Amino acid sequence: MNKRIFLLVNLAAFLIANTAFSQEKVLPGAVSEPFFWLKSRNTGENYYWESLINNKEAKVPIKKHNGAAFNFNPSIVIDTSQDSLIVPLGSDSKRRQTLFMVYKVKDSLKEQFLWTINDPQRIISAATNKRLVDLKKYSYQSYQEKIKPHKANIHFFQQNVTDSVAKMSSLTIGQKSKMEKLPPEDFKGNISEILIYNRVLSGLETQKAASYLAIKYGISLSQFDNKNYLNSQGQTIWDVEKHKGFNSSITAVGRDDASGLLQLKSNNMIEEGLMTFELKSKSNTVPNNYFAFWSDNGKNLLVKKQEQGEPIGVSREWQLDYSNPGDLSLDWTFNPAFIKGTLPKDTYYWLLVDYSGKGTYDENDSEYIRLGSTSGTEKLVLKDFDWNKHKSGTAKFTLKVAPQMFSRVWITEALCGISGSGELNYTIEGGEAPFTVTVKKEGSDAVVKQWNQAAKSQTGVQLSSGTYDYIVKDKNGNLYSETVFVADKEGTFPNLKSEYLLTDGNALLLDASKDLPTGNYQYQWFYEGNFIDDNSKILIDQPGNYEIRIINGQECKTSKIIAVATDGKEFKDSSILILYPNPTIDGKFAIAMQFPKKTDATISIYSVTGSLLNEKKYNQIETFLHEDNIKAPSGMYLVKVSSDFGSKTFKVIVK
Secondary structure, three states: OOOOEEEEOOOOOOOOOOOOOOOOOOOOOHOOOOOEEEEEEEEEOOEEEEEEOOOOOOOOOOEOOOOOEEEEEEEEEEEEOOEEEEEEEOOOEEEEEEEEEEEEEEEOOOOOEEEEEOOOOOEEEEEEOOOOEOOOOOOEEEOOOOOOOOOEEEEEEEEEOOOOOOEEEEEEEOOOOOOOOOOOOOOOEEEEEEEEEOOOOHHHHHHHHHHHHHHHOOOHHHHHHOEEOOOOOOEEEEEEEEOOOEEEEEEEEEEEEEHOOEOOOOHHHHHHHOOEEEEEEOOOOOOOEEEEEEEEOOOOEEEEEEOOOOEEEOOOOOOEEOOOOOOOOEEEEOOHHOOOOOOOOOOEEEEEEEEOOOOOOOOOOOOEEEEEEEEOOOOEEEEEEEEOOOOOOOOEEEEEOOOOOEEEEEEEEEOOOOOOOEEEEEEEEEOOEEEEEEEEOHHHHOOOEEEEOOOOOEEEEEEOOOOEEEEEEEOOOOOEEEEEEOOEEOOOOOOOOOEEEEEOOOEEEOOOOOOOOOOOOOOEEEOOOOEEEEOOOEEEEEOEEEEEEEOOOOOEEEEEEEEEEEEOOOOOOOOOEEEEOOOOOOEEEEEEEEEEEEEEEEEEEEEEOOOEEEEEEEEEEEEEEEEEEOOOEEEEEEEEEEEEEEEEEEEEEEO
């Protein structure tokens, strides 16, 4: 089959006004004058290249291509065995270009060519989805780590080079050059839009053009050094300084006539299909330069216990910046297939929204909205939902899992030694009145308090410090229970930080007794709301939320929450480690190990206090089954596998 090369000659940068918008010259981010501007369009199932440069010499291919949707915009599938794009860059000895390319690769782990710049004899420079390469100097520059694994990206490149001799040069997109044998593969994926300037753009111009592309294609500018979003007028429409902790997966819908931008529906391409907002107008009129943005805290979608007094849910939290002038509204869609973890039977997904935007989820500022059943696979949908009920312009929200009736609890800390100085405050979600509320000492049948009520909330239920079982029963017999801890305001607090970082896969030893005054203390460690140990010391190997409770000699009870994160540097290669069974009834377990190549390995067994119980070393193994036995009392133990490829620690429960 003949290879089809599409030659794009030097173009005058004149654009035809887009009649869908106001009658002004449409430019990406209102940045003039692009040397080359190509994007995808489709008519039904047929996809075509469209040049936004009004020049009769532009030989843009008119044939049909295969294509696909790219954040609800058309995108052309590049087949480099047949197709490539060549852009002549002229023969000036001064090579000054700025390039943007929106692409999506099928396999982000493989290094693939995006473009090469060539003179008549050789490749001058090249870009892949992993790095930039200067073949004149034989040097390369890798992209930021957070860009590399993403399938969809906005590729950005600038050059300002003066050659000693002027030569013709051209930029080839998508095809692997035959001039030199280089290791990257041909490009395999989609290209949606290409933008080239024959000059080096200023920082302001770069940010305006990048913002236009990011909003249109659902690609977060959190990948770039400058994360702020600008409209075509240069105004900041999303400020990273006002979104601290919420600068991941930045996405938007909106309109900017000067850019020819009308993006009414969007999701972020990092997790394509997870969550979508769609902007709607009853009058079919979206104001020019109107935008709604959302972003998240970058945490996972694993359902687990998050905080006392709330049902289980995900750690991910979102912030929505949205005002609804006129008749604008937002439809929201969420795909529960992205949710991880074991979900209890007979439960539902609940959306928890804080309309104040503070993220405190106080009773007066927040609301639970029941969504679909966790047993179903249907997408969760809210139509014409009022996200701006409190007119704050900002809302935070997260996803919870709970039965059709549950309760939210707020605790007011007690005063040590003063009976009934703590308070239980609660609201009941769902269910049907009347309700019976019972408070028992944890693990006991002894009722501390019990009462009936028709109201769905109550404050000021007096309790002393301690741990209680809180139980709600409605008219129809639906039951909900939770264990709550009432701490004292004063007492003994550990000399531990509120945040720690696990590095290079290594465990961390925390000692709650360190530097405490002499005395008698009782300790209780909790991980994600579950009790794990009663020693003062604990060896931590997993990220998450830990809690240490201390009771001193005066029976004062205190609590401290400790957040543990990880740098993610464990096994970097394709090592496979599987430990089973877990839990183990008799202490016997096995670890199936498969490493990329032969390595020395060490299997170590520790108590949760960090004491080494047993250790086994192996020399030069690649695929191996290690069998072992924890000969110790019931409880939790740590099994650590170390090799040349890093380390991984398992928590093993012996029943």
